[in-house]
Amino acid sequence: MAKPVSIEVWNPNGKYRVVSTKSMPGTRWINLLIEQDCRLEICTEKKTILSVEDIIALIGDKCDGVIGQLTEDWGETLFAALSKAGGKAFSNMAVGYNNVDVNAANKYGVAVGNTPGVLTETTAELAASLSLAAARRIVEADGFMRAGLYDGWLPHLFVGNLLKGQTVGVIGAGRIGSAYARMMVLCNTVEGFKMNLIYFDLYQSTRLEKFVTAYGQFLKANGEQPVTWKRASSMSEVLQEADVISLHPVLDKTTYHLINKESLATMKKEAILINCSRGPVVDEVALVEHLKQNPMFRVGLDVFEDEPYMKPGLGEMKNAIVVPHIASASKWTREGMATLAALNVLGKIKGYPVWHDPNRVDPFLNENAPPPAASPSIVNAKALGLPVSKL
Numbered sequence: 001m002a003k004p005v006s007i008e009v010w011n012p013n014g015k016y017r018v019v020s021t022k023s024m025p026g027t028r029w030i031n032l033l034i035e036q037d038c039r040l041e042i043c044t045e046k047k048t049i050l051s052v053e054d055i056i057a058l059i060g061d062k063c064d065g066v067i068g069q070l071t072e073d074w075g076e077t078l079f080a081a082l083s084k085a086g087g088k089a090f091s092n093m094a095v096g097y098n099n100v101d102v103n104a105a106n107k108y109g110v111a112v113g114n115t116p117g118v119l120t121e122t123t124a125e126l127a128a129s130l131s132l133a134a135a136r137r138i139v140e141a142d143g144f145m146r147a148g149l150y151d152g153w154l155p156h157l158f159v160g161n162l163l164k165g166q167t168v169g170v171i172g173a174g175r176i177g178s179a180y181a182r183m184m185v186l187c188n189t190v191e192g193f194k195m196n197l198i199y200f201d202l203y204q205s206t207r208l209e210k211f212v213t214a215y216g217q218f219l220k221a222n223g224e225q226p227v228t229w230k231r232a233s234s235m236s237e238v239l240q241e242a243d244v245i246s247l248h249p250v251l252d253k254t255t256y257h258l259i260n261k262e263s264l265a266t267m268k269k270e271a272i273l274i275n276c277s278r279g280p281v282v283d284e285v286a287l288v289e290h291l292k293q294n295p296m297f298r299v300g301l302d303v304f305e306d307e308p309y310m311k312p313g314l315g316e317m318k319n320a321i322v323v324p325h326i327a328s329a330s331k332w333t334r335e336g337m338a339t340l341a342a343l344n345v346l347g348k349i350k351g352y353p354v355w356h357d358p359n360r361v362d363p364f365l366n367e368n369a370p371p372p373a374a375s376p377s378i379v380n381a382k383a384l385g386l387p388v389s390k391l
């Protein structure tokens with residue numbers, strides 16, 4: 001028998017039982033559920049990553065829906081348990097759902113939600129921060145100051161890279177990759193870094209191309225060097241040409257170890273590599289070796305191959321900046337992710353249709369109006385034949 005797991009209960013007499021495997025930021029998501037007659041149980045276990053057995057215990061005998069986390073293994077076992085308990089909905093509190101076996105969810109008729117859009121800019125900002133920190137060696141310089149090593153200005157002290165006029169490469173120019181590219185090239189209110197853009201994606205990003213073209217024209221009209229863009233025909237073209245490369249694809253079998261010993265060898269010796277997508281997109285052992293061999297090559301990593309661990313040697317590399325998967329960690333975004341995840345589950349429980357455009361979820365995030373009667377983003381809506389909202 002599974003060990004009981006500690007919980008906090010909201011609205012004990014609610015008709016629908018919804019479980020959240022973690023406490024999530026904000027209270028709007030809680031209020032939205034309890035106003036719609038849900039009994040909400042939030043797991044309060046102290047351990048960071050719940051096991052499949054813990055989650056089975058949380059699901060229990062009757063459960064209408066679960067809000068879960070990207071650290072959990074949502075496969076056949078959990079979807080079978082949820083379905084047996086009468087559950088019809090699961091939502092990750094994340095846009096990435098490589099921890100979810102969507103085929104298993106389909107088999108048990110469980111809708112799978114994710115939280116796109118609300119984290120696009122926040123994640124892109126962290127990728128941009130890592131790019132700047134790596135280019136200007138901020139973490140190294142901070143450590144130097146704290147160690148009391150600074151004894152006066154020197155011409156060679158922590159010389160880094162000027163981004164202006166260099167080329168930024170983006171692999172995976174979807175929502176986040178495009179937002180990052182726009183930040184590195186141009187910006188609506190300030191000048192941006194005026195980098196030229198090269199990107200590789202399975203699909204053309206015409207919106208991004210238009211932005212960069214318009215900014216290039218603006219610069220030219222003002223007597224400045226225009227920025228340029230190029231859609232690469234292969235990832236290797238980006239790796240060879242770009243000075244800063246940021247990874248933003250989904251993780252699947254086409255992107256596993258996209259960056260490996262061979263592809264690293266094709267990059268510029270002083271290139272900067274940023275990963276805010278998923279750890280296994282990079283072969284981390286090969287990366288550590290590359291960092292050792294190329295001290296001017298720098299990386300900024302938010303995600304790791306075997307989270308929460310780093311491969312041996314990575315933590316000692318001065319040319320690596322490492323942060324603990326915090327790219328979406330702004331208050332507004334995390335509260336919004338919680339709201340979207342809760343509404344995904346609630347929508348399915350209430351029999352609402354699925355929102356027609358998961359790239360435009362703003363109406364669900366407006367705190368001053370009730371959310372639309374729809375699930376914001378269900379990734380297997382088509383496979384389950386769920387109706388789409390006409391709102």
Ligand SMILES: NC(=O)c1ccc[n+]([C@@H]2O[C@H](COP(=O)([O-])OP(=O)(O)OC[C@H]3O[C@@H](n4cnc5c(N)ncnc54)[C@H](O)[C@@H]3O)[C@@H](O)[C@H]2O)c1
Nearest residue numbers: 096123172173174175176201202249250254276277327328
């Ligand atoms: N570090 C974090 O905290 C954090 C936060 C948010 C998202 N993410 C990760 O970022 C990913 C992207 O999020 P998004 O909202 O931009 O998703 P998105 O679906 O808008 O973009 C993903 C892009 O990857 C492209 N792609 C897929 N396979 C590819 C391949 N083989 N080569 C090149 N491009 C490929 C797709 O065509 C798409 O344009 C998520 O799946 C998630 O894993 C991480």
Ligand SMILES: O=C(O)[C@H](O)CO
Nearest residue numbers: 093094095096119328
């Ligand atoms: O996929 C995601 O959403 C991130 O990894 C966490 O925000």
